Amino acid sequence: MHVEHPVKLVVEDDLRRRRLTVFFRLLLAIPHFIWIFLWTIVTVLAAILNWVATLVTGKPPAGLHKFMCSYVRYLTHLNAYVGLVANPYPGFVGEEGEYPVDVTFPGPAPQPRVKTFFRIFLAIPALLVSSALGGGGNIRFSTARKGAARYGGGGGGALGGVCAVLGWFASMVRGEMPKGLRDAGAYSVGYTAQMFAYLLLITDRYPNADPTAMLADVPRPPQHVVRLVGDAEDLRFSRMTVFFRLPLAIPHIVWLILWSVVAWVVAILTWFAILFTGRPPAAFHRFLSRFVRYSLHVSAFVYLAANPFPGFAGVQGSYPLDLELPEPGRQGRVVTFFRIFMAIPALLVNSALGWGLFVAAFLTWFVALVRGAAPWGLRNLSAYALRYGAQLNAYGYLLTDAYPHASPLEGSTEMQQPAFDEPA
Amino acid sequence: MSRGALGRAAAVIVLASIWSLAAWLLWSSSVVPALHLPHVDEHAYFSAAVLHAAQSFGRFQEILWVISTLVELAVLVLYARYGARFARESAAGRAGTGMLLGMLGFALVWAAQLPFSVAELWWERRHHLTHLGYVSTVLGNWLALGAQFTFLCLALAIVMGFARLLREWWWLAGAPAFVGLALLFAFVSPYLIPTHRLASPQLRAATAKLEAIEHVKHVPVVVETVHDVTSLPNAEATGLGPSRRVVLWDTIVSGFTPREVTVVIAHELGHLEHDHIWKDVGWYALFAFPGTFLIARLTRRRGGMAEPLAIPLSLLVLVLLNLIAQPLQNVVSRHLEAEADWSALQATHDPAAATALFRHFVPTTLGEPNPSTFDYVMLENHPTVMQRIAMAKAYATSAAQSP
Numbered sequence: 001m002h003v004e005h006p007v008k009l010v011v012e013d014d015l016r017r018r019r020l021t022v023f024f025r026l027l028l029a030i031p032h033f034i035w036i037f038l039w040t041i042v043t044v045l046a047a048i049l050n051w052v053a054t055l056v057t058g059k060p061p062a063g064l065h066k067f068m069c070s071y072v073r074y075l076t077h078l079n080a081y082v083g084l085v086a087n088p089y090p091g092f093v094g095e096e097g098e099y100p101v102d103v104t105f106p107g108p109a110p111q112p113r114v115k116t117f118f119r120i121f122l123a124i125p126a127l128l129v130s131s132a133l134g135g136g137g138n139i140r141f142s143t144a145r146k147g148a149a150r151y152g153g154g155g156g157g158a159l160g161g162v163c164a165v166l167g168w169f170a171s172m173v174r175g176e177m178p179k180g181l182r183d184a185g186a187y188s189v190g191y192t193a194q195m196f197a198y199l200l201l202i203t204d205r206y207p208n209a210d211p212t213a214m215l216a217d218v219p220r221p222p223q224h225v226v227r228l229v230g231d232a233e234d235l236r237f238s239r240m241t242v243f244f245r246l247p248l249a250i251p252h253i254v255w256l257i258l259w260s261v262v263a264w265v266v267a268i269l270t271w272f273a274i275l276f277t278g279r280p281p282a283a284f285h286r287f288l289s290r291f292v293r294y295s296l297h298v299s300a301f302v303y304l305a306a307n308p309f310p311g312f313a314g315v316q317g318s319y320p321l322d323l324e325l326p327e328p329g330r331q332g333r334v335v336t337f338f339r340i341f342m343a344i345p346a347l348l349v350n351s352a353l354g355w356g357l358f359v360a361a362f363l364t365w366f367v368a369l370v371r372g373a374a375p376w377g378l379r380n381l382s383a384y385a386l387r388y389g390a391q392l393n394a395y396g397y398l399l400t401d402a403y404p405h406a407s408p409l410e411g412s413t414e415m416q417q418p419a420f421d422e423p424a
Numbered sequence: 425m426s427r428g429a430l431g432r433a434a435a436v437i438v439l440a441s442i443w444s445l446a447a448w449l450l451w452s453s454s455v456v457p458a459l460h461l462p463h464v465d466e467h468a469y470f471s472a473a474v475l476h477a478a479q480s481f482g483r484f485q486e487i488l489w490v491i492s493t494l495v496e497l498a499v500l501v502l503y504a505r506y507g508a509r510f511a512r513e514s515a516a517g518r519a520g521t522g523m524l525l526g527m528l529g530f531a532l533v534w535a536a537q538l539p540f541s542v543a544e545l546w547w548e549r550r551h552h553l554t555h556l557g558y559v560s561t562v563l564g565n566w567l568a569l570g571a572q573f574t575f576l577c578l579a580l581a582i583v584m585g586f587a588r589l590l591r592e593w594w595w596l597a598g599a600p601a602f603v604g605l606a607l608l609f610a611f612v613s614p615y616l617i618p619t620h621r622l623a624s625p626q627l628r629a630a631t632a633k634l635e636a637i638e639h640v641k642h643v644p645v646v647v648e649t650v651h652d653v654t655s656l657p658n659a660e661a662t663g664l665g666p667s668r669r670v671v672l673w674d675t676i677v678s679g680f681t682p683r684e685v686t687v688v689i690a691h692e693l694g695h696l697e698h699d700h701i702w703k704d705v706g707w708y709a710l711f712a713f714p715g716t717f718l719i720a721r722l723t724r725r726r727g728g729m730a731e732p733l734a735i736p737l738s739l740l741v742l743v744l745l746n747l748i749a750q751p752l753q754n755v756v757s758r759h760l761e762a763e764a765d766w767s768a769l770q771a772t773h774d775p776a777a778a779t780a781l782f783r784h785f786v787p788t789t790l791g792e793p794n795p796s797t798f799d800y801v802m803l804e805n806h807p808t809v810m811q812r813i814a815m816a817k818a819y820a821t822s823a824a825q826s827p
Contacts, residue, residue: 238510238513240510240513240528240531241510241513241524241528243531244527244528244531244569246566246567246570247527247531247566247567247569247570247572247573248524248527248528248531248573249570250570250571250573250574251523251527251573251574251577251578254574307513308513308514308515308516309513309514309515309516309520309521309523309524310515310516310520311515311516311517311520312516312519312520313517315517318515318516318517319515320515
């Protein structure tokens with residue numbers, strides 16, 4: 001039976017942003033950076049105490065638990081502020097329920113000693129995912145030139161960082177954060193909160209990378225014309241094809257490269273055709289649809305989002321993770337003329353998601369080899385990244401003029417749940 | 425005997441005659457005169473310690489080869505029996521599923537061979553013949569599987585495509601297609617090897633002289649850097665037409681005397697002089713036709729090569745046929761190498777350098793100068809070192825007797 005994650009992200013943000021505070025956001029956050037730095041030092045010491053106490057008593061002491069909760073909550077507020085996931089200036093003590101992007105924690109509960117003892121090692125996969133999602137706040141250890149260890153917390157990162165940068169420009173222009181970027185940012189902030197809650201012994205539940213579960217209470221955006229379809233429940237993997245996944249994919253990659261050369265030529269011809277007639281020629285649209293669908297099939301296979309070996313033709317309905325693409329329709333000439341430049345923000349988001357996809361695939365490889373099944377959360381993270389990539393491809397290859405939607409909730413009508421409790 | 429059977433027998437006889445004629449034409453182009461090779465005693469050329477080291481090194485490799493071949497066959501037998509189950513891991517249609525089954529078969533063989541590859545590496549490292557590490561070798565092998573898979577997919581796409589069109593007669597189109605690919609590969613392969621120009625002015629001058637003598641014009645002699653991977657010496661003549669070149673490993677350029685390297689260059693130019701690359705492809709064609717025919721016949725019970733379920737069996741048949749053909753291919757290869765050796769002797773008129781070169785090979789490669797019959801039949805694609813020394817001696821004798 002599925003159990004909701006005890007560390008829950010609450011998003012009550014209305015997307016509106018003050019241009020003045022957006023413009024100076026990083027400067028305004030400086031006092032918070034100094035404060036989190038000091039707080040992190042104390043937290044590291046407190047975490048060691050908490051670890052010892054939990055090992056001895058089997059349960060974190062209430063005082064230390066509360067301290068850790070405040071720290072992670074404050075970190076979440078700060079991440080949300082710096083990442084433009086929320087608008088108001090956060091408080092300095094991590095007050096519960098006082099910020100539009102908040103996090104709720106369970107009370108102190110008994111935790112298995114073995115899991116507690118190895119917590120820092122067990123957290124490594126979650127740390128990898130967190131660094132890929134880049135909600136910020138990840139403690140970074142590095143070695144300075146003279147060998148002194150430095151550490152600190154703060155914003156920045158892959159997906160969260162890209163969403164923040166793009167969101168900064170959008171908010172400055174519109175006075176509003178695009179919902180897609182806000183949701184993506186919230187997802188990365190939420191995952192980071194769950195990761196820290198696990199690392200700091202607030203809970204022994206592993207962070208859940210499933211974006212739809214993370215943002216379960218957030219309103220869904222309208223459906224995009226490019227939709228990912230497939231059997232969400234099917235997580236089974238063949239260990240044999242998992243082990244040899246990369247070599248098995250090489251013929252597909254070679255074929256994809258060859259096909260992409262022709263697809264580029266056809267896309268250029270389509271570009272001219274749309275500029276003159278306002279719509280893509282049906283034959284070109286069909287060809288490019290197949291190419292975009294085939295790209296998705298190959299990516300899903302390579303990145304372990306789906307199990308079977310895909311076909312080489314990109315036929316609709318031939319693969320468990322498939323794409324629904326629009327029929328050729330009218331497209332705006334201006335949007336088409338500037339398509340390649342307009343795609344740049346989406347390319348940035350896609351590259352950030354690509355890192356997440358890589359990390360998810362890397363971790364899934366080990367899990368699927370052992371269990372013969374993919375982890376639910378990581379599979380859904382991969383599906384999110386693949387869906388966005390497919391929407392970007394459809395946009396770039398002129399199948400639609402609908403911009404890719406960055407929200408992890410796009411395409412999900414309701415919260416999907418696995419049939420069993422599934423970490424990561 | 426029925427008319428049909430008579431017709432089939434006649435067809436087999438005609439085809440066998442054509443095959444024999446083609447083989448005879450390829451074989452009889454020999455430039456080596458009918459020499460009576462003198463007996464040479466290996467102990468006269470090598471110390472007991474060197475002979476012992478070579479024998480011990482070769483024995484281990486021989487045993488390893490036998491066991492790994494048996495394991496490979498066992499894996500393929502099992503895969504032929506149960507491999508079709510993996511078809512359910514495919515959403516790729518008939519051809520794609522065939523490719524997947526083919527790749528998985530190779531993957532299993534790779535996995536089964538891995539311990540032997542590691543053992544061989546350990547043995548070579550122990551004898552200072554390679555500098556490769558275990559991790560990089562295993563990882564490199566794993567990634568190299570991808571390249572193998574690509575070629576396998578291409579081959580299976582050809583076979584399954586023709587089999588769908590021509591049913592069990594696919595081999596009539598498939599064999600020429602593979603010959604075409606072999607020609608293409610022979611042409612392209614020199615461009616895939618990173619090389620640099622031969623630096624030594626002495627060797628460059630010798631090369632120019634040899635090119636004139638052996639009537640091989642404008643063939644670049646280049647050097648491939650391998651010393652960071654292996655200490656083994658090697659050289660090869662590759663390419664067709666404008667892509668022809670002689671590639672020397674830097675281990676041979678730096679580890680052998682200029683006179684010895686000159687013999688190597690003359691040997692490789694000899695391959696080009698006598699169109700050995702073309703002949704290689706010719707021989708490949710002679711094996712490809714009966715080979716593909718046999719695969720087509722033996723996979724009929726699984727629905728023929730148009731069916732993906734026949735692929736696991738076809739891999740077993742392919743490997744078995746290769747194994748059976750290996751002694752024959754070695755005979756052909758030794759014949760061509762002997763021609764090149766003779767060309768080198770004629771071009772350099774330096775049997776002493778040739779003898780020194782062949783002697784030098786033994787301590788540097790730990791190759792047995794006089795291997796066992798099994799080794800000679802199954803594994804040796806060059807004349808033995810003693811045969812090569814004997815040829816140099818015979819040349820010296822005949823040169824001394826000629827006016």
